[in-house]
Amino acid sequence: MLRFLSLFIATLVFTFHVQANPLGLGRTALPVELAAWNTDVRPDGMGLPEGSGNAADGEVIFAEKCAACHGDFAEGVDRWPALAGGQGSLQDARPLKTLGSYWPYLSTSWDYIYRTMPFDAPASLGADETYAIVAYLLFANDLIDDASFVLNRENLADIVLPNTEFFRDDDRATTEYPVLTDACMDNCKPSVTITKRATGVGVTPDQADN
Amino acid sequence: MSESDKTLSARRAFLQGSLAAVGGVAAGKAIAGGEGTPDPAITEIQPWRSTLGPGVDEVAYGQPSPFEAHVKRRNVPWLTAETKSSINFTPLHQLDGIITPNGLCFERHHSGVAEIDPSLHRLMVHGLVERELVFTLDDLMRFPRENHVYFMECTANSGMEWRGPQLNGVQYTHGMIHNVMYTGIPLRLILAEAGIKPDGKWLLAEGGDAAAMTRSIPMEKALDDCLVAFAQNGEALRPENGYPLRLVLPGWEGNMWLKWLRRLEVGDQPWHHREETSKYTDLMADGTARRFTWVMDAKSVITNPSPQAPITHGPGAMVLTGLAWSGHGTIPRVDVTLDGGKNWHLARIDGPSLNKSLHRFYFDFVWDGGEMLLQSRAHDSTGYVQPTKAALREFRGENSVYHNNGIQTWHVNQSGEVENVEIS
Numbered sequence: 151m152l153r154f155l156s157l158f159i160a161t162l163v164f165t166f167h168v169q170a171n172p173l174g175l176g177r178t179a180l181p182v183e184l185a186a187w188n189t190d191v192r193p194d195g196m197g198l199p200e201g202s203g204n205a206a207d208g209e210v211i212f213a214e215k216c217a218a219c220h221g222d223f224a225e226g227v228d229r230w231p232a233l234a235g236g237q238g239s240l241q242d243a244r245p246l247k248t249l250g251s252y253w254p255y256l257s258t259s260w261d262y263i264y265r266t267m268p269f270d271a272p273a274s275l276g277a278d279e280t281y282a283i284v285a286y287l288l289f290a291n292d293l294i295d296d297a298s299f300v301l302n303r304e305n306l307a308d309i310v311l312p313n314t315e316f317f318r319d320d321d322r323a324t325t326e327y328p329v330l331t332d333a334c335m336d337n338c339k340p341s342v343t344i345t346k347r348a349t350g351v352g353v354t355p356d357q358a359d360n
Numbered sequence: 361m362s363e364s365d366k367t368l369s370a371r372r373a374f375l376q377g378s379l380a381a382v383g384g385v386a387a388g389k390a391i392a393g394g395e396g397t398p399d400p401a402i403t404e405i406q407p408w409r410s411t412l413g414p415g416v417d418e419v420a421y422g423q424p425s426p427f428e429a430h431v432k433r434r435n436v437p438w439l440t441a442e443t444k445s446s447i448n449f450t451p452l453h454q455l456d457g458i459i460t461p462n463g464l465c466f467e468r469h470h471s472g473v474a475e476i477d478p479s480l481h482r483l484m485v486h487g488l489v490e491r492e493l494v495f496t497l498d499d500l501m502r503f504p505r506e507n508h509v510y511f512m513e514c515t516a517n518s519g520m521e522w523r524g525p526q527l528n529g530v531q532y533t534h535g536m537i538h539n540v541m542y543t544g545i546p547l548r549l550i551l552a553e554a555g556i557k558p559d560g561k562w563l564l565a566e567g568g569d570a571a572a573m574t575r576s577i578p579m580e581k582a583l584d585d586c587l588v589a590f591a592q593n594g595e596a597l598r599p600e601n602g603y604p605l606r607l608v609l610p611g612w613e614g615n616m617w618l619k620w621l622r623r624l625e626v627g628d629q630p631w632h633h634r635e636e637t638s639k640y641t642d643l644m645a646d647g648t649a650r651r652f653t654w655v656m657d658a659k660s661v662i663t664n665p666s667p668q669a670p671i672t673h674g675p676g677a678m679v680l681t682g683l684a685w686s687g688h689g690t691i692p693r694v695d696v697t698l699d700g701g702k703n704w705h706l707a708r709i710d711g712p713s714l715n716k717s718l719h720r721f722y723f724d725f726v727w728d729g730g731e732m733l734l735q736s737r738a739h740d741s742t743g744y745v746q747p748t749k750a751a752l753r754e755f756r757g758e759n760s761v762y763h764n765n766g767i768q769t770w771h772v773n774q775s776g777e778v779e780n781v782e783i784s
Contacts, residue, residue, distance in 0.1 A: 172491075172552065172553045173503065173549075173553060175500075175502055175503065175553055177493065178492065178493065179485075179486055179492040179494045183494065184484070184486055184492060187566075188486060188625065190566070190574060190631060190633070191631075192631050192632070219441070228441055229439075229440060229441040240643060240647035241647040245759055247638065247643070252638065253637055254632065254637050254651075255632045255637060257632070258632055258633055258634055258638065261574075261631075261633055262634040265572045265574075266470075266570075266572055269471070272471060272570045272572070316649060317649050318649075318651070319650070320650055321650065322653065322657070325755060326747075326755055330744060330745060330747045331743065331744070332745055333695070333704075333737070333745045334704070335704045336703055337703065338702055339701060339784075341784070342699065342733060342783050342784055343783065343784045344733075344771060344781045344784075345781075345782050345784055346781060347771075347781050348525035348527060348779060348780035349779050351524075351526050353436075353438060353520075353527060354526075354528040354667075355434060355437065
């Protein structure tokens with residue numbers, strides 16, 4: 151019996167590894183199910199639905215559904231993120247990273263807003279509303295100056311954001327790893343002084359019950 | 361009650377009178393020649409010795425001792441606008457070994473914790489595949505499984521420290537990390553079930569929470585060592601860690617380990633979604649930015665002593681301990697210094713040395729009571745050595761936010777108090 155069992159198991163393993171047959175698990179996704187969940191968008195426009203909106207309409211929607219956190223002009227409120235401004239600030243001590251100053255692709259904002267925003271009512275915006283809000287963000291960032299400009303499925307992927315070309319793939323393996331090998335063990339430096347302290351910065355939470 | 365206990369009990373009134381007078385100050389001290397005040401912890405009968413405790417089933421799911429109530433995750437309220445889109449921190453200074461208890465694994469949510477009914481959870485695989493499929497959790501439990509211990513570090517761990525020391529506590533400077541044993545299904549087996557088409561080079565993973573978080577994952581990684589996990593430390597994932605399903609991407613930045621995983625889409629190029637453009641890209645001093653910086657480089661930190669865990673015993677024998685890890689492999693060596701990097705010593709690594717897992721190190725020494733500047737320095741299995749923060753700033757400036765794996769310095773004063781500092 152044992153011999154039969156091990157032969158049986160060996161056959162299973164052989165079948166699995168060599169023939170790579172699927173296990174026959176799961177079921178076929180229905181078109182309506184795919185449509186319900188596959189709502190993501192890429193920079194080339196793949197995934198954008200039919201629809202359109204202009205910045206003037208977007209300003210009204212933004213004021214109603216977005217401005218409580220992001221400000222009327224997308225300048226940000228409290229610690230909620232600014233979505234406009236910051237152009238030319240990326241080398242500053244306090245850079246402001248927004249759609250106009252930093253983000254590489256316009257599709258990203260369409261995708262994120264449509265699938266995730268508003269924060270307290272996610273995925274509640276229609277396609278026309280989303281096109282309008284994204285058009286308003288272009289307007290708020292001075293990337294278009296005509297509030298009647300209509301953003302739609304056909305022209306969104308053609309709009310190039312200012313900072314697109316300033317992204318590059320991870321280069322640590324060539325720039326950093328070959329250099330970061332210092333492992334001095336003895337008499338590595340003649341003196342040491344404290345240059346900065348956390349005490350006085352005053353941002354550590356109360357730790358009374360540590 | 362035994363005979364000796366009865367004797368102690370009979371003498372209790374007398375002892376209570378005399379002990380109250382000395383306040384127990386001398387009690388318990390090492391005393392030569394057997395003289396001194398007896399320790400009431402020994403001579404008095406404690407309640408747990410004289411009364412029966414709770415029976416089985418009093419607490420059906422066991423909890424830590426009430427005396428450990430201070431061991432908990434903590435938030436830094438000023439960091440974020442509100443707790444539903446926020447992060448808290450693992451109390452590294454209150455843990456030992458390498459495994460993080462499930463209830464202490466740090467949390468990072470973008471739209472709160474999804475509380476998912478597993479009977480209504482599905483995993484969809486679609487896009488550039490031969491068969492677009494839907495799996496229930498029952499379906500997934502029929503795939504072969506694996507068990508692996510991996511660290512998971514938020515890319516922004518230590519991110520508040522780029523410009524200098526800010527937060528006075530290892531929980532806050534380094535606590536966006538946890539290390540658990542995952543049980544899960546190799547992602548490549550699920551993808552093979554759908555059959556990847558030849559031009560399927562990227563994978564979009566999406567969570568089922570209110571944020572519907574997404575990340576693009578290169579197919580080489582997806583087919584390498586990734587898991588679709590359903591358990592951590594032997595039990596179902598906690599809701600805050602992705603129940604009922606999460607992605608595990610060993611060694612890679614935590615943001616990519618999609619929680620509440622519901623969808624995998626195969627494509628021929630990356631999606632450049634919010635979490636890989638607006639966030640989780642590394643701004644350099646010259647205004648350019650690195651993207652797709654997926655691997656977490658080698659890092660270590662001394663967890664004790666540290667600002668939240670000062671030395672309270674005075675000079676003499678003591679234990680220094682900490683954690684080290686690398687997204688590139690194992691940690692064969694950790695060095696520690698007591699004098700701010702003038703001289704270094706080999707630390708003792710104890711416990712399992714697992715690929716892309718936390719490693720526990722110790723340095724046992726006799727403290728002379730003088731000031732110390734403590735640092736640890738990890739070496740990983742590729743030969744990479746954890747850099748100083750100054751060395752990292754030379755490459756990246758101070759605006760990177762992410763991937764700060766620089767050496768941490770703790771200043772210890774003569775009272776044993778510890779402060780987060782930077783040194784020359």
